[in-house]
Amino acid sequence: MSASHRRVVIADDEPSLRKVISSLLRREGYEVLEARDGEEALSLLSSEVAVLISDLRMPKLDGMQLFRRAIAEYPDLKVILFTAYGRITESVEAVKLGAFDFVEKGTDNEHILQAVRKAVASYELDQRAPRRPVGLIPPQLGRYGLVGTAPALQKVFSLIDKVADTPSTVLIIGESGTGKELVARALHEHSGRKNESFIRINCAAIPRTLMESELFGYDKGAFTGAVSAKPGRFELADRGTLFLDEIGELAVEMQVKLLRVLQESEFERVGGIRTLRVDVRVIAATNRDLVKEAAAGNFREELYYRLNVVPIQLPPLRERVADIPLLVSHFLTRFNERLRKSVSGLTDEAMAALLRYPFPGNIRELENVIERTVLLAEGPVIEARDLPPNVAQLSSAPPPPPLRSQALPLGSSSRPLATSLKDIVRQETERVEREMIQRALSDTQGNVTQAAKQLGISRKSLQIKMKELKLREGD
Ligand SMILES: Nc1ncnc2c1ncn2[C@@H]1O[C@H](COP(=O)(O)OP(=O)(O)OP(=O)(O)O)[C@@H](O)[C@H]1O
Ligand SMILES: [Mg+2]
Incomplete structure (x- = not known):
């Protein structure tokens, strides 16, 4: 997961407590945002925030109110409540209602860290799982046996x-x-x-x-x-x-x-x-x-x-680079079946190499590259060095600017399995949904009710989708 999936908001009206916990989390590599009260916390939340740690007693909006509003708006958000001595029942109640966990004040750092780690892992798992379809937007990832959405x-x-x-x-x-x-x-x-x-x-x-x-x-x-x-x-x-x-x-x-x-x-x-x-x-x-x-x-x-x-x-493949991940996924599935292999994905680096390579032989060449690579792959994940030398070579150059704004998280980390089939499908689905929603909104001059009708989903679902995809005004 990219660093943005490790964003944590901490809400507490006591500055010293905020400081202690946020420096603890920052040392662990989390991006921490601090809020002095419930309202400020709410304003800091976005779909990018993985975890909210909140005190129960706070001015303006208290912890319970904040928790309810936060998960209503961000269903994937993991909320950890800070509980003062004597208020455990309230926290247990909150967990029943969907809070992720609670931690008693005065507990040791390791305990807090563990709760956050678990929450982040759970958040990341949710992100990887195929999206619960909010509407009925079909993932039109190709037709007529032709894969691609360009x-x-x-x-x-x-x-x-x-x-x-x-x-x-x-x-x-x-x-x-x-x-x-x-x-x-x-x-x-x-x-x-x-x-x-x-x-x-x-x-x-x-x-x-x-x-x-x-x-x-x-x-x-x-x-x-x-x-x-x-x-x-x-x-x-x-x-x-x-x-x-x-x-x-x-x-x-x-x-x-x-x-x-x-x-x-x-x-x-x-x-x-x-x-x-x-x-x-x-x-x-x-x-x-x-x-x-x-x-x-x-x-x-x-x-x-x-x-x-x-x-x-x-179109030649180099003019529809954005379709490469989908085609790769398509061919991986095909050659896994045919060659009785179980390659599950590519590293970021390997995918970056494929995105950079100009493919003079177009899809046929990509197909051959994947077949050969699946056949010869030793591990479950294709690495850049598994690719044919002429393709992999280009990956040693410094990564170019992202090819597509909401494209795969490329060329960055040492994470081994960044681009699994699921990821590819999820990202492409998101891209197609974004396009369809944008089209519907522009067809209807931004009228959400009309756009929802056109898309065949409820207004509420469309709003949730728009928020998820950051398509709301001001996003
Ligand atoms: N959009 C696509 N999705 C999935 N597979 C594709 C797609 N386009 C082409 N292919 C595959 O790529 C290979 C080449 O396709 P095809 O033979 O249709 O190309 P062609 O333009 O006729 O090429 P040539 O000029 O070399 O004959 C085939 O194995 C085909 O199944
Ligand atoms: Mg032909």
Whole structure:
């Protein structure tokens, strides 16, 4: 836990007692805030405060009142009450009502320290546990088998929503390893064609001379060796989806033939005389800039326009660094299962290295890194030195400024297990909740009641969430 989780507020009207205890706690590494009375204590509380130590008898707001208001507002707060001789029953009552513990005045320092340590540990445990859902805000951590919450990816999701179940041609553009094939399959799976074939052809892998017969098939005797007829991919994809992968690699003369099929939905097999009609939904993908290729004469402009009816642009991983922890979590789970391992997380340093590495091979490269690392990992936690040297190398540099404001607690401590799967999911959930709440608030000009309605949660829940996420005015 970061130091902020060790913040303690001590409320007592007796300065000397305050001093003694606060210096005791500071020596232990806690951040201590002092309050002279109940009201001041209340003003010092925030969701960052782990423990409140309070005297029972104080001016303004007494200890019992303070305790009740404090935990109503900060349910995770641990309250320790200082009890004078003769007031134990009151403290026992308070514990029944949710105070964490009480300590008798005049008790020795070690006893006080122990109570605080226990309270902090309990607070930290609460923080690590998956959040009790206050509302019904779903942790939309990805869709269509694509993990991530980056805005560029949200755009991809909403495009898939819109065009999956249409006959429109889709052109998926993105660097190698960004998930183009995943998107193509998602489009097929969410269309009315999902029970028909999804046929992929990799234009980069098929020799030029064979391309035509691969796409359109051939009839018996079409060429030497054509001892029987063979259907092409267009025929195989009839009623289904044809995925033309790496379309930028298609030779120009084939581009012309393809264009005709796309326009007329008919073609002939090589050496065939019959004209065949098919009902095929075409999806193409490329990692090239086809506009440039067209300008250079390598790609037919008409074909480009015919394919580019609905372009879907996939962002490179380096432009959605914030999704790395989620993807790591996703792949850890996958490879733990596949490789029968039980890697539970990464150290801060290891995660920092991954966040810093530019991933030219994008998600595929990250996937390979995690697979290899899980396979070779010796301990339960991945450390920076377990990563491939080219990735880990970058971590020896001084840490850069945080990549994301409410990102993981990175690059700091010697704590071994900072980034567990749970942490990642919790933090991402928090981030998505924050975004959804902010959007709802801006849609409703800050009207909490309306925003709550839009989010489908109660006004009270929204207020609690806003407080937790520090979204209230003035926070
Ligand atoms: N958003 C994502 N969430 C989870 N896994 C992903 C995501 N994007 C890609 N992957 C995984 O990364 C790998 C590469 O994805 P895919 O093959 O779809 O990329 P591509 O763009 O077609 O790459 P290439 O150009 O190299 O063919 C796959 O194993 C895929 O499952
Ligand atoms: Mg691909």
